[in-house]
Amino acid sequence: MTGFLRLVLAVLAFTTPAMARSQDSAREQAGDERISNEADFNRKARTETGGRFLGAPRVMFAIDRSKAPPRIHWIDTKRYLYHFSYLQARYLTLADADAFIDANYSKPDRRFVLGAVVRYPLIARYGVEMWEGDKVEPELLAAMMATLQAGFHAPLTFKPNSTQQLEAARAAGLPVIGIDEAYGAREQLVLNRGRAVGRLVLVADGAEDDLLPGDIALLKAMPIRLPPVAGILSSTFTTPINHVSLLAKTWGIPNAYRAEADRLWAGLAGKQVVLDTRGASVTLRPATAAEVRAAEQSRAVRRIRAPRADLTYSGLPALAEQDSGWASRTGAKAANLGEVARLAMKRSELDFVVPPGFSIPFAFYERFVVANGLAPAIEAITRDGRRNDPAWRRDALAALRARFAAGTIPPGDLDAIVARRRALLGDKALFVRSSTNAEDLPGFNGAGLYDTVPNVVEEAALAAAVKTVWGSLWNERAFAARERAGIDHLAVRAAVLMQAGIDADAAGVMTTIDPFDEQADERRIFIAAKRGIGIRVVEGRKIAEQLIYRPELDSIQVLTRSQDDVMLHFAPGGGVEEVRIDPNRAVLSDDLVRRLGTIGGAIQRAFGSRPQDIEWLVVGDRIMIVQSRDYVRG
Structure with missing residues (x-):
C-alpha cells in the first residue's frame, strides 16, 4: 500500500461520524440526488441489448424515506445490477438480501422506494417503472x-406494470404511459437467450422454493426470489428490472415472456421439455430421450461429491486431539474447530479459548441406523421418483425423523458417550451440534441445514439430543439443498460435536473479509454482535451491532448498534429463555473488537490464509471461538 493511499485511508477511517455524514451528503447531493441533463442520465444508464428494454436506456433509483425530506439515490446502473448491491456498497443497508426484500417491497412503512426511470425511444419520453409485484x-x-x-431534468410519467399499480395511479390522479405505448404490443419477448432441457413445472403462488435445478419454471407471475433452475417462462409481461430476470442472466439460462403460456403449454406440465429462446420466437416442445440423457449428463458433471466418511473409527476424541485432517472421521465442523483449539494452545498470547468438547464420529451414526433398521427406509426415499413431489417428500422425511427419535442407541455406544461426557465435561450443560460430511464443501456451504440442541443438562436428555441431531440429516431443507447440489444422499453421514455450553454475555459472527466489499485491497474484519448466546445473531432476528475493524489503521467503524431488546440465556432446567434488555447500549468495547480482529487474522493464517467465517462468544472479557469455516464469496 502506498504512503498516499495509507494517508487517505487513515483520514477516512478516523473521520468523525458527523463529518462523514456531512461529506457523504455533499457527495450525494452533487452526484446522486439529481440528474440535471441528458448527459447525466446517459452516464448512469444501462441499455439492454435484448428483451423488452432493447434500446431503452434506464437508470435505477432508490428513495430513502428515512431522511427529511426523502433523499434520491440515482444509481450507476452500468455498474450495479441490483438496488440492493448499490445500497449495501454504500452501507445504507446491512440486512441480508431476503430481509431487505421483505422490508422494502409492498410495505407502506418501507424505508426505500425502488424502481427505474426509462427513456422510451418509440415516444421520446421518460417513464417511471417499479417491479410488477410491488404493491x-x-x-x-x-x-x-x-x-x-x-x-430530474425532464417530465416524468408513471408506467404501471400491474393492475394494482394502475389502480393506485388512477386513485392518485397521476397520468400514465401504457405498455403498448411504451414498448409496442408484444405477444412474446425474450429476456435472456438460451436453450434448456428440463421438467416443466407450473408454479403455484408461494411454491417457488420447491423448484429443483433441473426444472423449467412456468410462472403466472414473477416472484421476488427463485432458486436456481434450468429455465424460466412467464405468462405475465415482465421486466429485466426484477431480481429473477437479473438472476437468469447471472445463471446463463433462457428466460422469456409468452402471453398465455400457462394455458398454451399446461398439457406439458410435469414432462421433460425443451425451452428455446435463441431465435426470434419462444418455443417449447417435448424433449426426446436423447436430449434428456444429454441434459442429465451435463448436470451430473457439476454434481458436488460428499467426502467419504470413515466408518471404521470408533473413538470419542476430544477437540484438542483433532485437527483439520480429521474431517473424514468427525466432520468438517469438529475437525476445523479442533484446528482452532490447537492454535489457542500454541499461541497463548492470542488470549482466547475453545470450549472443551468431544466428537461422536460417523461410525456411531452408522451403527444406530443399522441397529434400528433405518437403512432401507433411507434408501427408499432417495430412490423414490416421488421425492421431487414436495408434499410427498415432506411427509416421508417427517416419518423418517420420527423413526430416528423413537430409535434406540446401541447400549454400548450410549454408555461410552455418557462416560466420556462425565470424564471430560462433568455435569456441565452441553451444546449438541451437527458435524456432517455434507457441509463446508467447495460449492456447498451447508450452513444452517442441520440442528443444534442447546443447554442439554440431564443425562436422560442426552440420548434424545443426539438422535435429534442425527435425524436432522433428513430435514426437508437439508434434503432439498443436497438434491439441488447433486449430492448423493446415501453418501452422507452425521457426526455429533458435544461441547460445553457457555451462557454467553455476548456472541456473534466475524468474517476476515468485508462482506460488503470483498475486493477491498486493505484488510478488514466484519463483526456482528448481540448480547446473550449467539442463536439470535445467526438466525438474523433484528439488527445486530455491526462493525468494520481495519487492523492496519487500528480504526473501528460502527455501522449499526443492536436493535434487539431481547437476549437469550440458559434456562435453569435446560433449553433457553428470553430476557428483556435495553437495546441502546454498545455490545462490544473497542478492546474486545481489536482482540477479536487479531484472533480472526491468526485463524485465517492457520487455514492457509483463506478468509474465514467465525462464530465467537464473550463471557466477561474472555473470548471463546466455537466455529470456523471458509468464507463463501458472493
Whole structure:
C-alpha cells in the first residue's frame, strides 16, 4: 500500500461520524440526488441489448424515506445490477438480501422506494417503472413521483406494470404511459437467450422454493426470489428490472415472456421439455430421450461429491486431539474447530479459548441406523421418483425423523458417550451440534441445514439430543439443498460435536473479509454482535451491532448498534429463555473488537490464509471461538 493511499485511508477511517455524514451528503447531493441533463442520465444508464428494454436506456433509483425530506439515490446502473448491491456498497443497508426484500417491497412503512426511470425511444419520453409485484399505495406513489420529478431534468410519467399499480395511479390522479405505448404490443419477448432441457413445472403462488435445478419454471407471475433452475417462462409481461430476470442472466439460462403460456403449454406440465429462446420466437416442445440423457449428463458433471466418511473409527476424541485432517472421521465442523483449539494452545498470547468438547464420529451414526433398521427406509426415499413431489417428500422425511427419535442407541455406544461426557465435561450443560460430511464443501456451504440442541443438562436428555441431531440429516431443507447440489444422499453421514455450553454475555459472527466489499485491497474484519448466546445473531432476528475493524489503521467503524431488546440465556432446567434488555447500549468495547480482529487474522493464517467465517462468544472479557469455516464469496 502506498504512503498516499495509507494517508487517505487513515483520514477516512478516523473521520468523525458527523463529518462523514456531512461529506457523504455533499457527495450525494452533487452526484446522486439529481440528474440535471441528458448527459447525466446517459452516464448512469444501462441499455439492454435484448428483451423488452432493447434500446431503452434506464437508470435505477432508490428513495430513502428515512431522511427529511426523502433523499434520491440515482444509481450507476452500468455498474450495479441490483438496488440492493448499490445500497449495501454504500452501507445504507446491512440486512441480508431476503430481509431487505421483505422490508422494502409492498410495505407502506418501507424505508426505500425502488424502481427505474426509462427513456422510451418509440415516444421520446421518460417513464417511471417499479417491479410488477410491488404493491404501492396511492399516497406513496404520488410522493414518489413528486420526489423524482424534483430531481430530474425532464417530465416524468408513471408506467404501471400491474393492475394494482394502475389502480393506485388512477386513485392518485397521476397520468400514465401504457405498455403498448411504451414498448409496442408484444405477444412474446425474450429476456435472456438460451436453450434448456428440463421438467416443466407450473408454479403455484408461494411454491417457488420447491423448484429443483433441473426444472423449467412456468410462472403466472414473477416472484421476488427463485432458486436456481434450468429455465424460466412467464405468462405475465415482465421486466429485466426484477431480481429473477437479473438472476437468469447471472445463471446463463433462457428466460422469456409468452402471453398465455400457462394455458398454451399446461398439457406439458410435469414432462421433460425443451425451452428455446435463441431465435426470434419462444418455443417449447417435448424433449426426446436423447436430449434428456444429454441434459442429465451435463448436470451430473457439476454434481458436488460428499467426502467419504470413515466408518471404521470408533473413538470419542476430544477437540484438542483433532485437527483439520480429521474431517473424514468427525466432520468438517469438529475437525476445523479442533484446528482452532490447537492454535489457542500454541499461541497463548492470542488470549482466547475453545470450549472443551468431544466428537461422536460417523461410525456411531452408522451403527444406530443399522441397529434400528433405518437403512432401507433411507434408501427408499432417495430412490423414490416421488421425492421431487414436495408434499410427498415432506411427509416421508417427517416419518423418517420420527423413526430416528423413537430409535434406540446401541447400549454400548450410549454408555461410552455418557462416560466420556462425565470424564471430560462433568455435569456441565452441553451444546449438541451437527458435524456432517455434507457441509463446508467447495460449492456447498451447508450452513444452517442441520440442528443444534442447546443447554442439554440431564443425562436422560442426552440420548434424545443426539438422535435429534442425527435425524436432522433428513430435514426437508437439508434434503432439498443436497438434491439441488447433486449430492448423493446415501453418501452422507452425521457426526455429533458435544461441547460445553457457555451462557454467553455476548456472541456473534466475524468474517476476515468485508462482506460488503470483498475486493477491498486493505484488510478488514466484519463483526456482528448481540448480547446473550449467539442463536439470535445467526438466525438474523433484528439488527445486530455491526462493525468494520481495519487492523492496519487500528480504526473501528460502527455501522449499526443492536436493535434487539431481547437476549437469550440458559434456562435453569435446560433449553433457553428470553430476557428483556435495553437495546441502546454498545455490545462490544473497542478492546474486545481489536482482540477479536487479531484472533480472526491468526485463524485465517492457520487455514492457509483463506478468509474465514467465525462464530465467537464473550463471557466477561474472555473470548471463546466455537466455529470456523471458509468464507463463501458472493
